[in-house]
Amino acid sequence: MIIMSTTEKARVLLQNQLDEGKTQTERNKLGQFATPTALAIDILEYASALLPLDFKIRFLDPAFGTGSFYSALLQRFQRAQIVEAVGYEIDPHYGDEAIKLWAKTSLQLNIADFTSATPPNSNKAKANLLICNPPYVRHHHLSRIEKLRLQNKTEQTAGIKLSGLAGLYCHFLCISDAWIAKDGLAGWLIPSGFMDVNYGQQIKEYLLNRVTLLRLHRFHPKDVQFSDALVSNAVVWFRKAKAPANHAVEFTYGGSLMNPNVKEVISVDVLRSTVKWTNFGLGSNSINSNCQQMKLSDLFIIKRGLATGANNFFVLTPEQVSTYQLPSLFLKPILPSPRHLLVDEIEADSVGNPVLDRQLFLLACNLPEDEVKAKYPSLWRYLHLGVENGISDRYLCKHRSPWYLQENRPPSPFLCTYMGRADTKRGRPFRFILNHSMATVANVYLILYPKPALAVALSQKPELNRSVWQALSEISDETLMGEGRVYGGGLHKLEPKELGNAIVSITLQS
Ligand SMILES: C[S@@+](CC[C@H](N)C(=O)[O-])C[C@H]1O[C@@H](n2cnc3c(N)ncnc32)[C@H](O)[C@@H]1O
Incomplete structure (x- = not known):
């Protein structure tokens, strides 16, 4: 149990009041989700475990909020150790109140955009302890101009050209490189998405080549640390120094930083050659030597389902088929739209029709x-x-x-619903369907047709269909959402090419 100091109690109260003064949309726009006290304490406690006793701290939090990390810093370190403490906060709604709250301390809080601020010139003036929970603003919410400005700034300050798909937190991390002193320690609380998705590649290169990556801790996705933000979090620790030869990184998972559930040490060489880092730190059993990481486009030809031109006319119920006495020769089973498909695995009857409450047929005559x-x-x-x-x-x-005439879309065992919201009852924007039937689908689905090598493996061992489906279903939402795009109201969409870029971990040989 965490015992809160009086100031921390006051800060939490203030945080709640300020959060209530804003709408959810306003808070999303600036990524305003505070770090809970227990997590902030855990982070600063771990920092103190890495630093020598009596270390003189020059602290920086580039996304200050009301100062959950600063509060934890004051609790975990002696005042005399804190030589300097600097914060940046773009929003005066939080910043002005934070200045009042911390007025009796030596904090210098700047109400300004950190990504436009000028870093100190001399190494001595730079921070030697940076702790940050940067704003999680996805790239879709950054205007084109803002994205370009950030990309240029990141390239100028850190020499890193970030992908247009990188969220604001990636820019924060790179830009802050210029603010950290040589050998300084940094702890970043960020979404774990960068560990797997394409846009995270430059971040991983930075962590492997420009600094010494010390530790990567991931929280259990169910143990969502932020009740009001849908993310799986990681804490990344590094020192601003070149990594020694044969350096290895600690990967931990679950529990807390001070007391993780699983620990694993992975060499930088292995990390360099592995696309998907979320496989590490799950315990030795999780890393299967036969397990390969592949892009979906290496395994499948991905096509959108067919566009009938008029579903009401071409997609028919058995009653309509009988009313109009349509010949079965020209009727193909077709799945209902994902909204009406309540199962993720579709069984077939003896003639290959899907066993579903809602049976539908496509009129297809050429x-x-x-x-x-x-x-x-x-x-x-x-x-x-x-x-x-x-x-x-x-x-x-x-x-x-x-x-x-209808497009030719033969049935496939693997389908993906490529439009959805993260906040549905199911909680997942995309679903992979295992289809044992001969039903085709309309363009509300993406169809994954196995490429020849996979098709051969599946025909030799039909039980592999299920393993492939499971592997697809294990692709994290973060990965899929990172590849796709988001529309107003939180609707996520994936184009066939975007789905093809997602990485799957798959075991094809036993
Ligand atoms: C995820 S919150 C973290 C707040 C606090 N450090 C904590 O952990 O509770 C991110 C904060 O960064 C602020 N912010 C967003 N964009 C910023 C920017 N460009 N420069 C400085 N602060 C920014 C937001 O207003 C928000 O208070």
């Missing part, structure tokens, strides 16, 4: 009109209804010949 008219009068009558109702004049239909 015979020319003359032939339909001559041989299939009931189908001809139905198509004629489509002409009368203007279906044949709709954009997609009009550009096809014959107008009722």
Whole structure:
């Protein structure tokens, strides 16, 4: 249990009052999610374990808020050790009150944008202990101009060209390089997404080549440290010094920094050659020597499901099929939209139809009109209804010949729902579906067609279908959301190419 100092109690109270004075949207915009007291204390306690006794501290928090880290610093270190304490906070709503709260201490809090501030010139004036929980503002929420400014600044200050997909926290980390003294210690509380996704590559290079990465601790995703922000967090510790030869990094998982559940030491050489770092620190069993990391585009051809041009006309219930006496020859099973698909694994009956409450069929006929008219009068009558109702004049239909022709999308065992919200009841924006049926899908799904090598492996060992599906389902939401884009109201979307960039850990040989 954490015993709060009187000042910390006052700070938490102030934090809550200030948070209540803002809407969730306003707070999201500036990444205003405070570090809980227990976590701030854990972080400063770990910093004190890394620093010599009596170490003279020049502290910097570039995203200060009301000062949860500063408060923990004052609790965990002697006042005499704190030579200097500097903070930056862009928002006077928090900053002005924080200045009042800490008025009796030596804190110099600047109400300013840290990413535009000028770092000290001399090494002596730079911080030797930087602790930061930077704003988690995803790249979609940065304007084009702001993103360009940040990219230029990051390149000028740290020589790192960050991807356009990097969130604000990546820029904070790189820009602050110019603020840390030689041998200074830095502890960053950041989303763990950078460990796996493409945009994190430059951050990983920075951590491996420019500083000495000491430790990477990840919290258990279920143990979300921030009740009001949906992220899996990591704490990254490094020293601003070149890493010694044969350096190894401590990866820890779960529990707290001072008392993690799992510990593992991984050499920098292994880290250099591994794309996905979240596999480390989960315990020795988790790293399977047969396990390979591959881009989905190495394993699958990914296509969007078919665009019928008029679902109401071409996608039919069994009742409609019987009313219009449509020939079964031209009917293919098709899955309902993800909203109506309550299971993630689809069983099939003896003829390959999906076993679902809601059965649907796609009308798919590629015979020319003359032939339909001559041989299939009931189908001809139905198509004629489509002409009368203007279906044949709709954009997609009009550009096809014959107008009722459908794209060819054979069934595949692997499907992905590529549009969704992170805040649904299921809690996951994207779902992977294992489809045992012969049903095709409309363009509300992405279809993953196994490439030849995988297709051969699956045909030799059908039980691998399930392992592949499980591996797909284990791709973290952070990874998928990092590849895709987000629309207003929190709707996440993935294009086939974006899904192809996601990395999966997969074991294909036993
Ligand atoms: C995740 S909060 C962390 C606050 C505090 N350090 C804590 O851990 O509780 C990030 C803070 O950074 C501030 N911020 C956002 N953009 C900033 C910027 N460009 N420069 C300085 N502060 C910024 C936000 O207003 C917010 O208070």
